[in-house]
Amino acid sequence: MAEKTTSLRHRDALASRLVQAGFLAAVVLLWYLAATRWGVNRLLLPNPVAVFDDLVDILRTGEYIDDLKVTLGELAAAFSISVTGGVTLGYLISRSPYAIRVFEPLFAAIYSIPIILFLPLFVLFFGLGPASKIALGAAISFFPIAINTIAGFGTVDRLLVTAARSMGASDYRLFRHVLLPAALPVILAGLRMGFTIALLSIIGSETLASLAGLGHRIVHLAEAMEMARMFAYIVFVIAIAAILNAVVSALEARGRWN
Amino acid sequence: MGDGMATAAAAIRVRGVSHRFGEEGEQRFVRALADTSLDVARGELMCLIGPSGCGKSTLLNVIGGLMAPSSGGVEVLGKAVAGPLPHDIAFVFQESALFPWNTVIENIELGMTFQGVAKAARAERAGRALEAVGLGEFAQHYPAQLSGGMRQRAALARALSLETPILLMDEPFGALDEQTRMILGEDLSVLLARSGRTIVFVTHSLGEAVFLADRVAVFSARPGTVKQVIAVDEPHPRKPEFVTSTKFTALRNQLYGLLHDEIRKAVLGLGEAARGEAGPA
Amino acid sequence: MELSAAAARRSLAASPAVRYLARRPWAARLIVIALLVGLWEVAARWLVDPLFLSPPSRVVAALGTVFATRGVPAALQLTLFELTVAFAIAVAAGLVLGLAIGLQPFARRSFFPVVLLLYGMPQVTILPLFILFFGIGAASKIAFGVTHGVFPVIVTVVAGVQNLKPILLTSAPSMGASRWQIFRHVIFPHMVPSFFAGMRLGMSGVLLGVLLAELYVSIAGIGYFTTLFTQNFDPTRLLGLIGVLAAMAIALNAIVRRTEAHFARWRAG
Numbered sequence: 034m035a036e037k038t039t040s041l042r043h044r045d046a047l048a049s050r051l052v053q054a055g056f057l058a059a060v061v062l063l064w065y066l067a068a069t070r071w072g073v074n075r076l077l078l079p080n081p082v083a084v085f086d087d088l089v090d091i092l093r094t095g096e097y098i099d100d101l102k103v104t105l106g107e108l109a110a111a112f113s114i115s116v117t118g119g120v121t122l123g124y125l126i127s128r129s130p131y132a133i134r135v136f137e138p139l140f141a142a143i144y145s146i147p148i149i150l151f152l153p154l155f156v157l158f159f160g161l162g163p164a165s166k167i168a169l170g171a172a173i174s175f176f177p178i179a180i181n182t183i184a185g186f187g188t189v190d191r192l193l194v195t196a197a198r199s200m201g202a203s204d205y206r207l208f209r210h211v212l213l214p215a216a217l218p219v220i221l222a223g224l225r226m227g228f229t230i231a232l233l234s235i236i237g238s239e240t241l242a243s244l245a246g247l248g249h250r251i252v253h254l255a256e257a258m259e260m261a262r263m264f265a266y267i268v269f270v271i272a273i274a275a276i277l278n279a280v281v282s283a284l285e286a287r288g289r290w291n
Numbered sequence: 292m293g294d295g296m297a298t299a300a301a302a303i304r305v306r307g308v309s310h311r312f313g314e315e316g317e318q319r320f321v322r323a324l325a326d327t328s329l330d331v332a333r334g335e336l337m338c339l340i341g342p343s344g345c346g347k348s349t350l351l352n353v354i355g356g357l358m359a360p361s362s363g364g365v366e367v368l369g370k371a372v373a374g375p376l377p378h379d380i381a382f383v384f385q386e387s388a389l390f391p392w393n394t395v396i397e398n399i400e401l402g403m404t405f406q407g408v409a410k411a412a413r414a415e416r417a418g419r420a421l422e423a424v425g426l427g428e429f430a431q432h433y434p435a436q437l438s439g440g441m442r443q444r445a446a447l448a449r450a451l452s453l454e455t456p457i458l459l460m461d462e463p464f465g466a467l468d469e470q471t472r473m474i475l476g477e478d479l480s481v482l483l484a485r486s487g488r489t490i491v492f493v494t495h496s497l498g499e500a501v502f503l504a505d506r507v508a509v510f511s512a513r514p515g516t517v518k519q520v521i522a523v524d525e526p527h528p529r530k531p532e533f534v535t536s537t538k539f540t541a542l543r544n545q546l547y548g549l550l551h552d553e554i555r556k557a558v559l560g561l562g563e564a565a566r567g568e569a570g571p572a
Numbered sequence: 573m574e575l576s577a578a579a580a581r582r583s584l585a586a587s588p589a590v591r592y593l594a595r596r597p598w599a600a601r602l603i604v605i606a607l608l609v610g611l612w613e614v615a616a617r618w619l620v621d622p623l624f625l626s627p628p629s630r631v632v633a634a635l636g637t638v639f640a641t642r643g644v645p646a647a648l649q650l651t652l653f654e655l656t657v658a659f660a661i662a663v664a665a666g667l668v669l670g671l672a673i674g675l676q677p678f679a680r681r682s683f684f685p686v687v688l689l690l691y692g693m694p695q696v697t698i699l700p701l702f703i704l705f706f707g708i709g710a711a712s713k714i715a716f717g718v719t720h721g722v723f724p725v726i727v728t729v730v731a732g733v734q735n736l737k738p739i740l741l742t743s744a745p746s747m748g749a750s751r752w753q754i755f756r757h758v759i760f761p762h763m764v765p766s767f768f769a770g771m772r773l774g775m776s777g778v779l780l781g782v783l784l785a786e787l788y789v790s791i792a793g794i795g796y797f798t799t800l801f802t803q804n805f806d807p808t809r810l811l812g813l814i815g816v817l818a819a820m821a822i823a824l825n826a827i828v829r830r831t832e833a834h835f836a837r838w839r840a841g
Contacts, residue, residue: 048681048685049684049685049688050685052681052682052685052686053685053686053688053689056685056686056689057689077704077705131594131597131600134597135597135600135601135604136601136604138601139601139604139605142822145776145822145825146779146818146821146822146825147776147779147780147783147784147821149780149783149784149787150783150787150814150817150818150821151814151818152787153787153798153799153801153802153810153814154807154810154811154814156802157624157801157802157805157807157810158624158625192384192386192388193388193390195357195384195388196382196384196388197405198357198375199355199356199357199375199377199380199381199382200375200377200381200402200405200406200453201375201377201378201405201406201407202405203405206404206405210390210401210404210405211390214390214392214393215390215392217392232694233694233696236694236696236697237696237699237784240696240697240699240700240788241784241787241788248696248697251697251700252700255700255701255703255704256700263700263701267697267698267701270694270697271693271694271697274694274697275692278692290391290392291391291392291435
């Protein structure tokens with residue numbers, strides 16, 4: 034396929050955005066018609082206007098703050114743990130090609146099953162509080178981070194290492210000026226994936242077994258059949274997730290040199 | 292015709308170096324070098340030429356302390372080589388070993404950082420090295436923005452900025468087109484005349500060897516050893532007209548004669564080359 | 573670089589055990605797993621309150637009681653059923669939609685951005701909604717599995733079709749091929765590798781969706797038993813049940829991967 038010029042690519046991206054916006058507008062319109070004109074049960078599909086009102090109310094009164102704090106707190110804790118563990122372990126493993134051959138398939142295999150399956154174990158061990166969510170979030174996001182760190186450090190061009198050594202680079206200087214910058218784009222991609230999956234895992238585990246947090250709030254409202262408010266929170270959580278992911282993607286892009 | 296030995300002022304002394312990759316009986320076993328001895332005089336440009344896989348690059352790595360030979364040893368400026376000698380030896384590799392995330396000038400300054408040059412001196416030396424190779428205007432460019440020839444110039448500038456008495460160059464122009472090679476060869480000759488460094492230059496090209504070298508060491512097919520050393524008696528800097536002179540042609544023919552059989556041997560897979568597996572030569 | 577470490581390494585490498593392991597990373601992997609299981613055994617037996625963690629020896633021995641628990645085998649069978657049905661639907665729908673979107677430039681420009689938008693959405697937020705809409709039975713689990721599994725299939729099929737070199741598409745009609753023939757002999761074989769990669773991702777998605785939904789519904793199915801064992805502080809049976817589910821997930825993934833490898837061989841041969 035021919036390479037597109039930058040302006041053509043911008044135009045494509047803009048067109049995609051417009052289509053997506055149009056799609057959302059159409060969905061909202063259909064939703065409105067379904068709820069008001071076509072007689073869909075209010076217990077299943079609330080009026081979008083009511084949802085909007087509830088959303089405004091939630092934002093205005095700051096009702097969301099406690100749950101948001103819980104969720105973001107769990108996310109921050111889980112991500113810190115998985116970044117520290119994943120990058121450190123990934124670097125150590127990457128130093129030996131044999132270790133890479135032993136551990137990398139092991140990590141990939143574990144990561145291929147839905148680790149959220151183990152949530153009940155974490156709840157049994159840590160209880161229904163934030164600790165179980167943090168532990169699960171850290172456990173799940175560890176893998177893409179470690180796998181990418183191994184790949185990043187493991188595929189540094191050997192010639193660059195040889196050249197640096199020939200110029201007298203010490204171990205520390207080699208790491209700081211050659212290994213780290215070379216591996217950084219891949220590691221950052223891993224961090225972005227780890228962040229996204231940590232967020233999803235935490236919201237998921239709050240949905241399954243929690244006493245607080247945004248996931249739990251949605252479940253609570255569902256059980257109380259407060260449909261409009263639940264929809265409002267769903268919109269809110271999707272927006273928060275989108276914003277966080279956009280920020281993380283932007284940060285990743287800044288770290289790329291290739 | 293001379294043999295490998297020069298007089299007492301040898302900058303590099305290679306004595307009985309042999310090298311094997313892998314163990315006998317393993318699939319990857321390769322005898323890259325067999326009992327190679329060679330002297331390189333101070334201020335001389337010695338070319339190593341030979342068929343593929345004859346161990347020229349291996350020997351260069353051994354001289355530079357990047358590899359320990361299976362047997363034998365190397366002395367550089369009177370010291371036995373047991374590891375990299377960043378203050379005595381600088382490398383230029385065939386593929387640009389520039390760090391792609393740094394600009395050209397950052398690359399050069401980083402080389403000096405590795406070597407241990409004081410921070411204050413780096414910028415000025417880097418600037419001078421870039422001017423010497425004609426890349427003064429490209430200091431802030433990234434390697435990806437440069438052509439292959441310019442990248443190798445930058446790599447050369449980095450090596451020069453380290454101000455080492457010895458330069459080891461492993462087919463530095465190998466990946467470039469003929470015309471760029473000619474220009475860079477001429478520029479290298481000029482640099483050599485000015486700086487008086489000792490250079491060991493590995494090449495596949497007969498013309499390049501005759502144009503650049505003071506002496507050319509011809510290698511046999513794998514396992515490589517020095518078959519013969521030929522002297523090129525022509526002062527540096529060498530003029531472009533040298534290439535069309537009868538002396539040049541005679542020397543080139545002589546090299547061709549010496550190499551032809553070895554190349555045939557290497558290509559047909561006679562002798563050790565039959566194993567077919569690459570040692571990183 | 574082979575400096576002085578070479579000598580040391582050579583003498584270590586002489587030991588036969590090390591040489592055996594060096595050529596067989598899978599053996600080293602098994603040792604690592606064995607060590608971890610051993611660690612688990614020791615921790616569960618002597619370091620942690622048995623209310624919270626059970627040693628693997630006990631878990632394996634008690635597997636029988638897990639299956640003997642009334643309702644567990646049925647729940648497991650139902651889950652397996654949901655997984656297979658959801659996977660079949662996700663793959664079929666993904667293939668059809670992917671081809672429809674990928675082959676028509678107009679469709680691609682208008683629908684693909686929508687697909688990407690939905691693919692990137694955190695679907696777990698609407699899990700309670702799915703259960704409200706579809707009930708607590710198999711339907712909601714299958715539906716949630718399909719929505720997780722269909723998008724990677726669509727995306728990879730579209731990518732596989734897009735990579736087709738335009739010259740192939742123009743040369744075929746010039747040789748008189750009908751549209752169906754072009755599809756069957758040019759487009760389809762080209763897209764197959766991407767399709768299988770998509771199936772792998774689709775299986776992961778289906779596993780996630782179905783198991784999430786199952787765990788959420790705590791009054792029936794697997795979710796009932798995980799909740800039961802958790803609330804009764806029964807780590808032995810909980811670990812046993814989760815172990816079986818994990819084995820199921822691993823087995824399903826392995827089947828998909830084997831199929832992919834089998835077809836790759838058939839293509840190359």
